[in-house]
Amino acid sequence: MKTVLVFDIETIPDATGLRRLGDYDSQISDEQVVELAKQARLEKGQNDFFPLYLQKIVAISCVIRRTRKDGTPQFKVGTIGKIDSTEGDIIQEFYQLIDRHTPQLVSWNGSGFDLPVLNYRALVHQVTASRFWEMGESQDYDAREFKYNNYIARYHLRHLDLMDLLAFYQSKANAPLDSLAKLCGFPGKMGMDGSQVWPAYLDGKLLDIRRYCETDVANTYLMYCRFQLLRGAFSKEEYELEVEFVKKNLLQEANKPDGSHWHEYLSGFMNDVS
Secondary structure, X not given: OOOEEXXXXXXXXXXXXXXXXXXOOOOOOHHHHHHHHHHHXXXXXXXXXXXXXXXXXXXXXXXXXXXXXXXXXXXXXXXXOOOOOOHHHHHXXXXXXXXXXXXXXXEOOHHHHHHHHHHHHHHHOOOOOOOOOOOOOOOOHHHHHHHOOOOOOOOOOOEEEHHHHHOOOXXXXXXXXXXXHHHOOOOOOOOOOHHHHHHHHHOOOHHHHHHHHHHHHHHHHHHHHHHHHHOXXXXXXXXXXXXXXXXXXXXXXXXXXXXXXXXXXXXXXXXXXX
């Protein structure tokens, strides 16, 4: 099995960026800056969701599914970096995972949100992402195939945006991950949703945000498995074995000191819809 890297990010408004681009009193708090900027947008008839380049990444969670050189299957789920890691550090570590494994990237709306945000924030923090941006122009032998299958082109599958593909690239047909996961019998979102990340961050609940992000990538990987069944890449038996393999690994995570959220997640599995 090739290496699969499922990813998801969580963001908050970039108060530092808002200060740099606007005229705000240096004595007011980041929360006040964000609220003033939101009000200014609403007064202009805009919504209060900031553009992607003003989204600060506070968590990047990943599932890595691969087979080791000795043939041992591996499933790892977690959040990049430590709880006090900088935004630049976690972004750089994410792209280093791609450099190291050249994986199949899998996301839910990664083309429409996660990757554009990562690109903009990577520019801000002087991050290097050479493998991700490979498009077959380098002289490396193993890079030539990237001309015809790279992470950048929408219709190449080196990055598989499940939401985009399942909707046949029609935005009006997009489905939310939470709803579709639950329809498929998976747990769906746990603890919060994207609109609650900023209030949670202000309350100092970054650990809860990281846990929420981790359950999202678990949902996305399970949806990827269901998609593999749909397209015939998994037989029914292979699919069922893979789901059980995921559950087994999540139970191991649940028994770790910081794994209590996985107990709740595992309890959310329902019988498959017949």
